Amino acid sequence: MRVWDTSHLLDTIPASKTASAEHVYDYTDSQANQNRIRQHFKQLQTRLILGLALGFLLPNALLSAYFHFQFAHTLKKSAKLNLIAVAESQRNTLDLYLQERVVNLYNLFHSKEFTLAPTQAHMDNALASLKHFNDGFVDVGFFDPKGKQIGYAGAYSALLGKDYSRESWYQNLLKESKSYLISDIYMGFRNIPHFTIATKQVFDGRTYVMRATLDPDKLYIYLRAISQGKEVESTLVNRQGQYQVVDPGRSQLPGRSDYLPPVTAASGVEEFDHNDQSMLVAYSWLKETPWALLAMQPVAVAQAGMIRARLVLTIGLIAVSLVVSIIIFFTIKKLVYRARRMAEKGQQLQEMLAHASKLASIGELAAGVAHEINNPLAIIMATSGVIRDMLNPEFDLDHSPEAICKELSTIDTAANRAKGITRKLQDMGKSRVPCAVECDVNALIDEVVNRLNKVEFKPKHIDIIRQLGPDLPLIMAEPEPLRQVFANILINAGDAIGDKGSITLSSEAREGMVLVTIADTGKGIPAENMQRIFNPFFTTKGGGKGTGLGLSIAASIVKYLGGTIKVNSIPGTGSSFTILLPINEQAKQAIKQHDKK
Secondary structure, eight states: OOBOOTTOOOOOOOOOSSSOEEEEEOOOOHHHHHHHHHHHHHHHHHHHHHHHIIIIIHHHHHHHHHHHHHHHHHHHHHHHHHHHHHHHHHHHHHHHHHHHHHHHHHGGGGSTTOOSSOOHHHHHHHHHHHHHHOTTEEEEEEEOTTSBEEEEESSOGGGTTOBOTTOHHHHHHHHOSSSEEEOOOBOTTTTSOBEEEEEEEEETTEEEEEEEEEOHHHHHHHHHHHTTTTTOEEEEEETTOBEEEOOTTTOOSSOBOSOOOOSSSSEEEEEEEETTEEEEEEEEEOSSSSEEEEEEEEHHHHTHHHHHHHHHHHHHHHHHHHHHHHHHHHHHHHHHHHHHHHHHHHHHHHHHHHHHHHHHHHHHHHHHHHHHHHHHHHHHHHHHHHHHHHHOTTTTOOOOHHHHHHHHHHHHHHHHHHHHHHHHHHHHTOSOOSSOEEEOHHHHHHHHHHHHHHTTSTTSEEEEEEEEOTTOOOEEEOHHHHHHHHHHHHHHHHHHHTTEEEEEEEEEEETTEEEEEEEEOSOOOOGGGGGGTTSTTOOOOOTTOOOSOHHHHHHHHHHHTTOEEEEEEETTTEEEEEEEEEOHHHHHHHHHHHHHO
């Protein structure tokens, strides 16, 4: 299907015996075409930009979100693994430290100076020996089998002679299968937080005990030293959550921890909130004593390095995505602009071609007018010359009134023919059709067919087949011009058929339009003529038949009504003209717009 543009040109589809060539006669406004082009490329640019967002940015955003959550998960897992490794390392170091202190104390039983009845000098030497190995030792004491401290060296001399048989650490040591014990921190007789390392030895069937006290502050300093540089706060708690070693800024001994580690696992790591701060805490139970080493670190500190790396990667990804998006955006904008300019130039070239076609049509029109009017003018001039000769006595011609009237009738015939040509030109060039009323298309078709059957088609053997749709909506038009449209197309169909054939007329309403189809079984329209059939004075009838204005006038009338003419033709088989006319409201609107022009 082809649609006429503002140049009124006709495009064609090559006809063949098996496929029809269809042509549509229609007018479109040039400025409207330009606006449509701009709107089309604006929508194209919008779609391309949306495609960029959906095809490039959205997948990147989804992938970034996925990797962000994966990274966060891995980051937290890595921080936990690192913290628990720190806790286990410190646990091993503390176990080794306590084992060494037990060995230091145990060696006192095997020294050369050891005696079951030690003097003060012996005890002072024992304390000096302990301090030689570690300055965390505070004092040392020796207990007889009844639990009485019979030897003591240290700052608390009042403890000499004290009975420790009822002290929990002493009783636990005697019950233990092991030969040593490390007690929890307690106040004791000195009323100062401390904890005890004690060993037992049997002599002559009787159990003697050697014990030493360690300074919790010195143990805390040691704990700080082995965790230095790891930004981890380490503490020791017993199974009840009571601090054994703690930063004085966090709590005073004895005190309780906010976090109680589970006893079911040797080590682990958990996250908990402390003072409105998310903390990671790793725990590891010591082997030498039922204490748990707690290594605590704020989540933000534990993940700081990785968070900085993630931030750098995220900023880099966003920057690269923005740069690429900006480049693609301006590239799309530039390409769409160039494509739009090319389309507009193409439209302008098409309009220039249309204008050239108009000039060619005007040339054809002028040539046709000259040819058509010259013929009757030549007849009039020749006949007037004959009349002059008849009135000249020299030629001795018949100059009776009857002979003169006969020549005058020839002049009248030629003048009427010229008048008919000018009238048809005027009809074709009318800017509007006055007195538009509601018309019944089926009734107009019947009137035209009945009239042609009596005149044009009477001497021919043409079958008229009517397939008119019932209850057809009314349209706005002036009846006589619309009759002329149907008559012109029907006359052309009859001329194409010749002496024998059929013409089928059908009508229907579809999508707000009334469709009238006039199909004939004539010789069809050659492909090379399809683009010219609506041009004024174009005809293939020859022999002086027709003026070539019938289809041109029909097209102008249909165009005025806001309608369209479609043409299908198969050479040697026939042609089909479909007239599309808008129903009332659309027709009224088209007529108003046409009258404004």
